[in-house]
Amino acid sequence: MCSAASLGCGAADFSRVAAPSLGAGLEKSGFSASGYAAMVAASEQLTAEASVVINNIGCLLDVADELSTGNDIIERVLWDRMLVFRGNMGQLLAHGKHAPLVQAIHTIYCKLAPGRQARVLIGAEFYECYEKIAKECHRLGGLKLEEPNTAQLYSMLLDLVQREYAIQCVTEGRESFYMKNERSRELWSPVGDIRAVRDIDGSWDLQAAPTIGNVIAVDFDSPLARNYEPRSGVLSQKLLECTAEERALVVAKLQQALDIIDDLKPLYGALIRNCVRRVIVRKSVEEADYRSSDTSTSPFGSEHAPRQPGSIRFLNPHLSGCNVVNCVERLLHESTHNLLAAWETVNGTFVVNDDQYRPVSPWSGNLIPNSSFVHATFIYYMCRRLFQDFLTSSHVKRADTKRLIADRLSNFTAGFLINHSIYDQLLLHADPKHDVRKVLEELQDRVKKQSDI
Amino acid sequence: MANKMKSLGKAASALTLIVAASSGVAMAHDAVNLVSPSTEALAKVTAIQLADLNSPVTDTGALASVLDHNHDHDNNGGATAMSGIIASEFNV
Numbered sequence: 001m002c003s004a005a006s007l008g009c010g011a012a013d014f015s016r017v018a019a020p021s022l023g024a025g026l027e028k029s030g031f032s033a034s035g036y037a038a039m040v041a042a043s044e045q046l047t048a049e050a051s052v053v054i055n056n057i058g059c060l061l062d063v064a065d066e067l068s069t070g071n072d073i074i075e076r077v078l079w080d081r082m083l084v085f086r087g088n089m090g091q092l093l094a095h096g097k098h099a100p101l102v103q104a105i106h107t108i109y110c111k112l113a114p115g116r117q118a119r120v121l122i123g124a125e126f127y128e129c130y131e132k133i134a135k136e137c138h139r140l141g142g143l144k145l146e147e148p149n150t151a152q153l154y155s156m157l158l159d160l161v162q163r164e165y166a167i168q169c170v171t172e173g174r175e176s177f178y179m180k181n182e183r184s185r186e187l188w189s190p191v192g193d194i195r196a197v198r199d200i201d202g203s204w205d206l207q208a209a210p211t212i213g214n215v216i217a218v219d220f221d222s223p224l225a226r227n228y229e230p231r232s233g234v235l236s237q238k239l240l241e242c243t244a245e246e247r248a249l250v251v252a253k254l255q256q257a258l259d260i261i262d263d264l265k266p267l268y269g270a271l272i273r274n275c276v277r278r279v280i281v282r283k284s285v286e287e288a289d290y291r292s293s294d295t296s297t298s299p300f301g302s303e304h305a306p307r308q309p310g311s312i313r314f315l316n317p318h319l320s321g322c323n324v325v326n327c328v329e330r331l332l333h334e335s336t337h338n339l340l341a342a343w344e345t346v347n348g349t350f351v352v353n354d355d356q357y358r359p360v361s362p363w364s365g366n367l368i369p370n371s372s373f374v375h376a377t378f379i380y381y382m383c384r385r386l387f388q389d390f391l392t393s394s395h396v397k398r399a400d401t402k403r404l405i406a407d408r409l410s411n412f413t414a415g416f417l418i419n420h421s422i423y424d425q426l427l428l429h430a431d432p433k434h435d436v437r438k439v440l441e442e443l444q445d446r447v448k449k450q451s452d453i
Numbered sequence: 454m455a456n457k458m459k460s461l462g463k464a465a466s467a468l469t470l471i472v473a474a475s476s477g478v479a480m481a482h483d484a485v486n487l488v489s490p491s492t493e494a495l496a497k498v499t500a501i502q503l504a505d506l507n508s509p510v511t512d513t514g515a516l517a518s519v520l521d522h523n524h525d526h527d528n529n530g531g532a533t534a535m536s537g538i539i540a541s542e543f544n545v
Contacts, residue, residue: 075466079498082468086499094506109501115475117499122472171477194476208478215465215473273465277472 052076055347057434061442063339064382066267074274074339078122080346081309085121088130092157095143101154102145108161116164123164123190124224124278124308129157131307163187170196170204179204192224192278192311193217209278210247212255213262213269217278220247224311225280233301234313237284246318250281253317257327264389268332268382275338277310279331283318290319302330304337309345312338325404328390329383336379350374350436357427363415370426374436376415377422381443384412416447471495 052072053059063070089109096102109117120126133153137143144150162178167189169176179187185198193211196204209217219225220242229235242250262269285299300322301315312334316322344350351370358367363380387409396402416422422444423437465473 071466075468078466078468082498086501090501090505093501097506106501106503106506113475114493114496114499115471118468118495119472119475121499122468167477189476191472191476193473194478206477208476213465215469270465274469 054080054343057343057347057350057436057439060340060343060378061439063267063271064378064385064443066265066385070267071270074271077339077342077346078274081342082118082122084345085127085130089121089126092130092133092154096145096154099145099154101151101158105154105158105161108158108165111165112161112168116168119189119191120161120164122277122310123160124192124311125160125190126157127309128307129153129160133157160190164189167194167196167206170206175204188222188224191217192219192222192280195222210251212251212279213258213273215273216258216276218247218251218254219278219280220250222278222280224308225282232303232305232313234280234282234303234315237282237315240283240286242281242283242318246283250314250317253322253324253327254279254314254331256324257331260324260328260390260393260395261332261386263395264393265386268386271339272331272335275310275342276312276331276335278312280311280313281317282313282315285316285319287319290316290321300326302334304334304341306337306341306344309342310338323401323404325390325401325408328386329408332383332386333379336382337375340375340378344371348433350434351426351428351432352430354427354429357429359425359427361415362418362422362425363411370428373426374440377440377443380412380415381447384409384416384447387412413447413451416444417451 052069054073054076059069059073061067062073093102093106093109097106109120112120133143133150136147136150136153140147140150145154162176166176166179166182166187169179179196187196189195192209194206194208194217197207198204209219209221211217226239227235228239258269258272261272285293290299298321299316299319303313305311305313312331314330317327340350349371351374353369353371355369358369359373360366361368361373361376363376368376387405390396391402391405391409396405418425421437421441423440426436
């Protein structure tokens with residue numbers, strides 16, 4: 001079993017690990033050191049091997065290289081991230097604890113079964129809500145519940161816990177007060193894998209979203225999936241309805257992609273299952289229009305938004321131009337973003353971003369933020385390892401598929417072959433807290449050695 | 454070793470299984486067996502007691518400080534285009 005020290009924190013600085021994004025940490029919110037130790041001990045009961053250290057960026061190499069410790073590291077990161085989110089929730093509740101609205105949130109949260117509390121904390125919506133409240137606090141110079149925007153955001157948090165509680169009530173054969181007053185005919189869990197639907201007779205039933213790998217929801221319909229986000233490359237696109245056939249096709253493609261990853265790189269498969277709770281699908285182009293249009297612009301894309309942990313987004317995977325090879329790459333790519341972002345949530349960011357200074361990506365030639373560059377290095381290293389096996393595997397039957405895999409593999413490799421340290425591409429004002437140089441150069445060296453350069 | 458790694462691909466962690474199994478919909482695999490003994494331990498991780506909230510919260514700037522540490526690669530670090538349509542800055 002691991003101690004707080006083996007998690008990279010002594011008793012004195014537990015709050016850094018428990019809530020690294022909040023300057024005051026948990027202690028000021030009333031979360032005692034002994035309470036934190038109990039939480040860690042409890043979380044250890046749920047992991048097979050908890051004696052792993054994850055506070056060093058080097059641990060992520062074990063995952064990238066598929067070492068036997070890799071799975072334990074992934075699990076440890078995700079448990080610790082949940083502790084951070086639990087701390088974030090505690091912070092929100094503690095700050096406004098005298099307000100009836102906040103007391104209501106706490107009351108309902110306490111009514112949730114532990115598994116549902118976990119679902120609230122790690123669902124895509126909670127952290128986004130937390131971050132928005134934090135931004136409002138920053139703007140207003142403190143928490144001001146009397147401000148309409150802040151109250152609105154706390155109302156979103158109330159809605160979040162009420163929805164999960166409402167679904168819990170349905171499983172118990174009851175109708176919550178929230179549901180009795182809900183005029184919408186459906187309520188979505190914050191995880192996005194299930195919704196309560198009011199049938200024509202007025203009673204509520206549960207409907208599960210389709211899944212891949214048994215545990216990852218493919219989300220075509222939730223409010224989050226149908227949202228318009230102007231800053232998103234995927235969710236800013238037109239919203240068209242997928243037909244039943246298109247839905248089945250998307251799920252089949254993604255499942256096949258996950259099966260291939262499971263077969264070739266089991267640890268990467270485990271990473272995807274454990275880090276991703278839902279794949280949001282956006283259709284913006286009809287197949288007929290895609291086939292008849294010129295090919296100068298591609299309608300495909302994928303993304304991960306750190307403020308919505310566990311959620312990845314795919315644009316137009318129903319189209320014939322999106323094949324399983326694309327899905328294999330994108331599933332691993334976006335899932336790895338999730339793992340890396342989770343690690344950063346627990347341990348602090350790899351590097352500080354400054355939008356004025358963007359390094360050039362040797363993979364795309366684009367100017368990207370420093371943190372994206374660090375992510376990209378890990379991701380392309382792992383994609384390269386996967387595609388090396390993919391290229392020679394029995395999954396590849398057609399010559400054009402083989403060419404596509406080979407092309408992607410060349411691209412993944414090429415980025416590492418620049419003739420200077422890949423770390424020196426970064427544009428940093430100061431040395432990062434973590435030993436980013438050592439890890440990035442290690443990844444680069446390995447690829448160069450394998451490429452005889 | 455190889456067998457251990459092979460089995461991982463089909464498995465999911467206890468946390469993942471608890472979250473999935475707690476949806477209320479029966480799962481195809483034996484997650485429930487795994488979930489049952491774990492929920493008590495999980496409760497200690499997720500619970501937020503009233504007592505937890507009753508210490509004086511003196512630092513009202515704590516929430517605001519999140520921005521100093523935030524990793525916002527919402528529209529850049531995470532977003533990547535398969536090719537084309539998404540603005541080039543997304544394409545890492």
